[in-house]
Amino acid sequence: MGDQKKEETESSPLLSSGSSMDIELQGCGATPFCNPNSFVHRYFIVLVLICFLSFGSYFCYDNPAALQDTMINDLDINESKFMAFYSFYSWPNVVLCMFGGYLIDRVFGVRLGAIIFSIFVTCGQVLFAFGSLLDSYAVMCLGRFVFGIGGESLAVAQNTYAVKWFQGKALNMVFGLQLSFSRVGSTVNMNVMQPIYDYIDQSTHGYKCLGIALFVGAFMCIFSLILGIILAVLDKRADNILKRKNVASEEMIKFRDILTFPFPFWLISVICVAYYVAVFPFIGLGLVFFEMKFGLSPTSANAVNSLVYIVSAVASPVFGFLIDRSGKNVFWVLIGILVTLACHMLLAFTFLNPYIAMIIMGLSYSVLASALWPMVALIIPAHQLGTAYGIMQAIQNLGLAVISLTAGIVVDKNGYLILEVFFMAWLCLALIAGVLLYLWDASNGGKLNLSAKIRHLEDAKLAAESEKALQ
Numbered sequence: 001m002g003d004q005k006k007e008e009t010e011s012s013p014l015l016s017s018g019s020s021m022d023i024e025l026q027g028c029g030a031t032p033f034c035n036p037n038s039f040v041h042r043y044f045i046v047l048v049l050i051c052f053l054s055f056g057s058y059f060c061y062d063n064p065a066a067l068q069d070t071m072i073n074d075l076d077i078n079e080s081k082f083m084a085f086y087s088f089y090s091w092p093n094v095v096l097c098m099f100g101g102y103l104i105d106r107v108f109g110v111r112l113g114a115i116i117f118s119i120f121v122t123c124g125q126v127l128f129a130f131g132s133l134l135d136s137y138a139v140m141c142l143g144r145f146v147f148g149i150g151g152e153s154l155a156v157a158q159n160t161y162a163v164k165w166f167q168g169k170a171l172n173m174v175f176g177l178q179l180s181f182s183r184v185g186s187t188v189n190m191n192v193m194q195p196i197y198d199y200i201d202q203s204t205h206g207y208k209c210l211g212i213a214l215f216v217g218a219f220m221c222i223f224s225l226i227l228g229i230i231l232a233v234l235d236k237r238a239d240n241i242l243k244r245k246n247v248a249s250e251e252m253i254k255f256r257d258i259l260t261f262p263f264p265f266w267l268i269s270v271i272c273v274a275y276y277v278a279v280f281p282f283i284g285l286g287l288v289f290f291e292m293k294f295g296l297s298p299t300s301a302n303a304v305n306s307l308v309y310i311v312s313a314v315a316s317p318v319f320g321f322l323i324d325r326s327g328k329n330v331f332w333v334l335i336g337i338l339v340t341l342a343c344h345m346l347l348a349f350t351f352l353n354p355y356i357a358m359i360i361m362g363l364s365y366s367v368l369a370s371a372l373w374p375m376v377a378l379i380i381p382a383h384q385l386g387t388a389y390g391i392m393q394a395i396q397n398l399g400l401a402v403i404s405l406t407a408g409i410v411v412d413k414n415g416y417l418i419l420e421v422f423f424m425a426w427l428c429l430a431l432i433a434g435v436l437l438y439l440w441d442a443s444n445g446g447k448l449n450l451s452a453k454i455r456h457l458e459d460a461k462l463a464a465e466s467e468k469a470l471q
């Protein structure tokens, strides 16, 4: 292979040695663009498709937040019933996304699993929109239930794809990019849904106008579904060309394997739930908080409320890239939690311009998300990752479901200051779990907080040892 070819072909961690030399490419010939082992193919085609997999899901997840005032008025519901749209998303995932991950590992595989869950997301959003057209709160809740079944398990499939294609190289940056594309979906939603509603409101009004606007989200889900099908075709093609091994049946995960998941995995799951319940429900309720405490107009309040997503859409891949270079994932998780806690304190106890706290929260959220999710792949074997991410998200959704309801009740009864104190308490729990993870990791070999340099040396040593064992 010429030097130029070598530069273009980044060895996939799943390749057996030398097989990149004798790849028989099907179809478009040996151009890097079509070579599943080339840098171009993996980073400019596969990674982009993986990143768009959850675009529609993230766009629709916060449709309620983008239309909070409108939805409450058109459907004639209170804050608690409004927040139930988030609870109906999360409750099924307390259990189902665990099964979703297990089904990916053991039954469907990542390709078929991603397509099936994309279909659930699309059908759920269509039901949600249709329910509004019928002015049926029950149908809308059913729609969020179905949407939730797909949304979380689709995120599990997305994480599983990311590890399959990018394990061992740039995984933090890949997770950061994944998050960035998804957050672009959230940001687009936060800033276009109200103008779309206002445009439709020129001819149709009330819950019918709301229903038509929500169908825009359904088209975003169809877009992601189509890209998910293309990704499945390319992944299957790569398996054939690169002769990637399927997991042997005796290696397939069994449900009792969950009991063997290491203690750090459960600490990571506690950090995940305790941190995210202070982010997603806060943003779900943020519109009215910024209108009431800081006297902002609905448009300005929407803009401030979407800053976390806007900033993370840009910052996540940057921090993911930097964390790939520095390592020290646990350290960055602790920094993310501490800075987010400080932002909530600024919002709760000061009248400092909320743009400042929300921009900083966007940065700290990006640091945490880029450092937290890839850690699972450092302690759980590849054939059990779907189940592991499913459990982690199931625990996260248990927290989100309960806190979404509780937060709505706290606001209705005690106001926003107590709500902010409530969120800060959860971040203190995340901090305690993060310190425990740091101490446990430090006293057990320090795998999760290794510097990138030492981690690469350790990986090279392990690869050499496994190569020697095969000879």
Ligand SMILES: NCCCC[C@H](N)C(=O)NCC(=O)O
Residues within 6 Å of the ligand: 057, 058, 061, 151, 152, 155, 179, 276, 369, 393, 396
């Ligand atoms: N439609 C929203 C999917 C959320 C996926 C998962 N629960 C999650 O939290 N991912 C990380 C993130 O920061 O969004």
